[in-house]
Amino acid sequence: MNWKAILRHETILAILVVLALVVLAAQSDRFFTPENLLNQGRLMTEVGLVAIIMTFVIATGGIDLSVGSILGLVAILIGVFWQNLGLPLEAAIGLGLVVGTLAGLFNGFIITRFGVPPLIATLATLALYRGLAEGISEARSVRGYPDWFYVLGQGQVLGVPTQLWILGLVAILAAIVLGLTSWGRATYAIGSNETAARFSGIRVDRVKMAIYAASGFAASLAAVIFVSRVSTTRSDMGTGLELDAITAVVLGGTSIFGGRGTIIGTVLGLIMVQALKNGLSLAGVRGDGTIVLIGAVLILTILISNLFHRDGNR
Amino acid sequence: MTAEAQTLGRREQSWFGRLFAGYGQEIIILGAILLLFVVVWSINPRFISPNNLNTIFSGNAYIAVAAIGMSMVIITGNIDVSVGALIGVLATIAGTIAVSGYPVWVAWTAPILIGIAVNFLVGVLVAYARIPSIVVTLGMLSILRGGLISVTGGAWISNLPPEFLLAQQRPLGIPAPIYFMVGLTILAAFWMRYSAFGRSIYAVGGNPEAARAAGIPIERRIVQVFMIHGAFAGLATILFATQLQVIQSTVPPNLELTVITASVIGGVSILGGSGTVIGSTLAAILFAAIGSALIFVGISAYWLRAVIGLLILATVLADMARRRQAK
Amino acid sequence: MMKLAIATLTSLALTTSLVQAQQVYTGGDDLPTNPLACDGTPGTATPMDYDGGTPTNAPDRAGQTLTVVDVPKLVGIGYFAATTQGIMEAAAELNMNATTDGPTRANIDDQITLIDNYITSGVDGILFAANDPVAIAPVLRRALEAGINVVGYDANSEPDARQWFVNQAEFNGIGKAMIDQLAAEIGEDGAFAIVTSTFTTPNQARWISEMAAYQAECYPNMRWLETVEAQEDNILSFNQANTLINKYGDELDGIAGMTSVATPAAADAVTQAGQCGNIAVVGLATPNAMRPYIEADCVKSAVLWNPIDLGYAAAYVLRAAADGTLNPGDTSVEAGRLGELQVINGSEVLLGAPFVFTADNIADFDF
Structure with a gap:
């Protein structure tokens, strides 16, 4: 029992993360400095927000490929609401968050109501939402936001990048919900055996709808922060975000078949990827070499973890 | 045994019914293609000129060929998100061999063999090391994409020998990729439906426990399917790399998603166990036809992807409706 | 329900199509244009004040070996392989250690992250080709604040986020x-x-x-x-x-x-x-x-234009900016084998007129 707890995936991953941090710190004295580490937090917030909620999605045995497109759509809408409709920026952001959440809810709706497998449903909306972003924007960027808006993406609060507070808050909330509440237990139950979950009185469809809506909300929140960080909107924002988020989640030990996964694991996965990207770059490895290594680390980590769990959740 | 075999056994009405049994999604897509042709033809008759038909049918041939292997992988209940990066790597290898003075058949067989070898590794990691296929192939995607740039430094390959350019051949006036696409699709469809090996693929994806009980070596079968998928990726590469006189060291963005979309829109169940490769090929043709139609009708390219997204969604919902009625 | 949904989607797709069919897409932007005269008389350039940025507290780099990173829009494209080649040629002449490191997809976020990492690693100079002029600006301003010399080529950023931009044409x-x-x-x-x-x-x-x-x-x-x-x-x-x-x-x-x-x-x-x-x-x-x-x-x-020359010129401009031989207000800069290049639009260095390759001269080029 204890033995098994020690060899949990998260423990193995934590050891690997510490190992990576030590090795990378030895490679460059600019790596393990507070400024650099905080700055990395700034860069990983968007993927982090999406990955944390993606943990829920994958734990139910689902997947959400449309998050990058929702990010792009919401980014464009914030700009359009603010500039073309003349709404106050606060209202534009609020509306953007609402639309993004609705986009997620729509995913959940076609998945639960029509029984479309999540991969197909979100593959279709991946094209649809990106297409809407392109169509609505007509390739125009919206720039020149008021200064207060940039605090979110480029500013600091108490010496820590603003968005890192948001990421931390969302991570803690998500960890509590997944680990300690009936919603979390329902999430795991659906992922382990959906039929059994249904029979044991869990309102499967409602839980799933809520999770996909939350995923849409996380992607829209990431959109707001991203726009604030880069100070412009483009319809191709967030392209490929889904694969980065999924990488962090599965690296964190969430089973792609559902039923297993923790927020701590996902956060460790995020840290691992970001530390490798940054540390290897500081150590003089080029970007293409870095992504080769990230790919290898992903496969090897799961391989090592599987060696300790011969029952193997395939 | 499989859902499809059951459907086949149950319906014994007309020869017509027998012929099309189990091909519901394929018929929907075929209908969509025909509808599109009729509508666009009525707006601009040049849409169905022989030249444009050649463009439509050969345009996505490499995607259709890659989707054959992808469909088999998905039918076993797995997935491969690295196929786009793999095609990029194989194209560069084929081009390098072709300009190094080796005979062209070496340049043509190398991508197939290397595709098999790479996916043998993927298959072993999935089947024996029990790492989920999406994890292995996500890792593979990074490794191949990064490795390609590391090795080539981004340089393109030009000065390809003319005899290497297989996809530019036009026997009987029809572009070679069409022969490849049609031939390989029919071959794979028959093989999957009538050979013992082909049917066992459905069993592995549909009900692994029953398959094991029936004596099918599941692990070995998964590795074999990944290797076949690698061979199809190699074949797709040949079409991709020989279409133009230059080989880029990047592949179309999101190529893997396009291939997966073709497979699932074509009716391959992502849960494994059912679907055919005819549907995925039709879906690849449908994408090419939509792209062409949008230009012919003169729809602002800004909305192209939104229209495609809506059509994909409509197709998927139509499929779900059909499945419910079948129940 | 299902049928309703399908019908709605399809009609939505069709209506969008028909509405859009009315408009012809040109692919241009809506910024003001400034066409040249038909007979080729050079346009009258209005002199502009320097509008680029300045690195904060940059150390004296004159004559020092410079560590420079080149961040193109993306790697894997023949064009940027050629600009890299030009940068490397110039680096060999100018006592610079140059590396090229770009995103593997033309993605604004990947490019920003890369530049951010190189700021932390303490390079002396950054050469960039921006995927988006505005999105890249905050990170480039950070580079200037860190005392790094920043020069763009091929695709510009907001002017005040870099020192100079080498304009190919x-x-x-x-x-x-x-x-x-x-x-x-x-x-x-x-x-x-x-x-x-x-x-x-x-x-x-x-x-x-x-x-x-x-x-x-x-x-x-x-x-x-x-x-x-x-x-x-x-x-x-x-x-x-x-x-x-x-x-x-x-x-x-x-x-x-x-x-x-x-x-x-x-x-x-x-x-x-x-x-x-x-x-x-x-x-x-x-x-x-x-x-x-x-x-x-x-x-x-x-x-x-010749992309090798473009990379080459960008490296020369960076060296000149770092050495203090190219300063705001200068009207030209010396660029090795390319000779003197003109400064235009305040803070841009012009490579030259676009070049037309024909059957007569194409054999002379290899990139």
């Missing part, structure tokens, strides 16, 4: 060269279509706008049929060009390719359709990619 110069070349091949009343990359690439949108403005002024009888998008995807470019040929038939006299990916693909489409001589292809392209078509006499010319 002015937008209106490209517009004129492209349209003049088209007019020479398809006649002043010919009809043409454009294959571009994506709507979101600022350079292409700018060039198209300048082409439209110049054409309206100098060749009012030319007809612009349509612009299609083809990503940075050569097979899609090929398919799109083919579709244009099939759609317009004899009506189509020429295709203009706006990227080094689209132009050779369009040339291949014309070749394989057996339309050499009937449909002209002009466009931006590297000579190596265009050699087969120009040698086969299917394509008469390709327009481009």
Whole structure:
């Protein structure tokens, strides 16, 4: 029992993360400095927000490929609401968050109501939402936001990048919900055996709808922060975000078949990827070499973890 | 045994019914293609000129060929998100061999063999090391994409020998990729439906426990399917790399998603166990036809992807409706 | 319910299509244009004050070995492999250690992250080609604040986010060269279509706008049929060009390719359709990619600056900025084998007029 707890995936991953941090710190004295580490937090917030909620999605045995497109759509809408409709920026952001959440809810709706497998449903909306972003924007960027808006993406609060507070808050909330509440237990139950979950009185469809809506909300929140960080909107924002988020989640030990996964694991996965990207770059490895290594680390980590769990959740 | 075999056994009405049994999604897509042709033809008759038909049918041939292997992988209940990066790597290898003075058949067989070898590794990691296929192939995607740039430094390959350019051949006036696409699709469809090996693929994806009980070596079968998928990726590469006189060291963005979309829109169940490769090929043709139609009708390219997204969604919902009625 | 949903989706798709069918997409942006005179009289350049940025507390780098990173839009494209080559050539002459490290997809976020890492690693200079002029600006300003010399090339950022920008050719110069070349091949009343990359690439949108403005002024009888998008995807470019040929038939006299990916693909489409001589292809392209078509006499010319020279000049400008030999207010800069380059628009260094490759001179180039 204890033995098994020690060899949990998260423990193995934590050891690997510490190992990576030590090795990378030895490679460059600019790596393990507070400024650099905080700055990395700034860069990983968007993927982090999406990955944390993606943990829920994958734990139910689902997947959400449309998050990058929702990010792009919401980014464009914030700009359009603010500039073309003349709404106050606060209202534009609020509306953007609402639309993004609705986009997620729509995913959940076609998945639960029509029984479309999540991969197909979100593959279709991946094209649809990106297409809407392109169509609505007509390739125009919206720039020149008021200064207060940039605090979110480029500013600091108490010496820590603003968005890192948001990421931390969302991570803690998500960890509590997944680990300690009936919603979390329902999430795991659906992922382990959906039929059994249904029979044991869990309102499967409602839980799933809520999770996909939350995923849409996380992607829209990431959109707001991203726009604030880069100070412009483009319809191709967030392209490929889904694969980065999924990488962090599965690296964190969430089973792609559902039923297993923790927020701590996902956060460790995020840290691992970001530390490798940054540390290897500081150590003089080029970007293409870095992504080769990230790919290898992903496969090897799961391989090592599987060696300790011969029952193997395939 | 499989859902499809059951459907086949149950319906014994007309020869017509027998012929099309189990091909519901394929018929929907075929209908969509025909509808599109009729509508666009009525707006601009040049849409169905022989030249444009050649463009439509050969345009996505490499995607259709890659989707054959992808469909088999998905039918076993797995997935491969690295196929786009793999095609990029194989194209560069084929081009390098072709300009190094080796005979062209070496340049043509190398991508197939290397595709098999790479996916043998993927298959072993999935089947024996029990790492989920999406994890292995996500890792593979990074490794191949990064490795390609590391090795080539981004340089393109030009000065390809003319005899290497297989996809530019036009026997009987029809572009070679069409022969490849049609031939390989029919071959794979028959093989999957009538050979013992082909049917066992459905069993592995549909009900692994029953398959094991029936004596099918599941692990070995998964590795074999990944290797076949690698061979199809190699074949797709040949079409991709020989279409133009230059080989880029990047592949179309999101190529893997396009291939997966073709497979699932074509009716391959992502849960494994059912679907055919005819549907995925039709879906690849449908994408090419939509792209062409949008230009012919003169729809602002800004909305192209939104229209495609809506059509994909409509197709998927139509499929779900059909499945419910079948129940 | 299900049927309702399907019907709604399909009709939505159709309505969008029909509404959109009314508008013709040009692919240009809506910034003001500044077409050159039809006879080629150089435009009157209004002198501008320096509008670039200045690194904060930059150390004295004169004569020192510089560590420089070059961050192109993306790696894996022949064009940027050529600019890298030029940077490396200059680095060897200038006592610089240069590395090229770019994103593997033309993604604004990846590029920003890379630059951020290099700021932390403490490089002396950054060369960049921006995927988005505004999105890249915050991170470049951080670089300037960290005392790093920042010089752009190929694709600009907001001026105050970098010191200098090496401009390969002015937008209106490209517009004129492209349209003049088209007019020479398809006649002043010919009809043409454009294959571009994506709507979101600022350079292409700018060039198209300048082409439209110049054409309206100098060749009012030319007809612009349509612009299609083809990503940075050569097979899609090929398919799109083919579709244009099939759609317009004899009506189509020429295709203009706006990227080094689209132009050779369009040339291949014309070749394989057996339309050499009937449909002209002009466009931006590297000579190596265009050699087969120009040698086969299917394509008469390709327009481009020399990307090797562009990288080379960018490295020289960075060195001059770091050494303090190029300062705000200067009107020219010395750039090795390229000689003196002019400063225009306040803080841009002009490489020269766009170059037209033809069968006569293409053998002299290898990139």
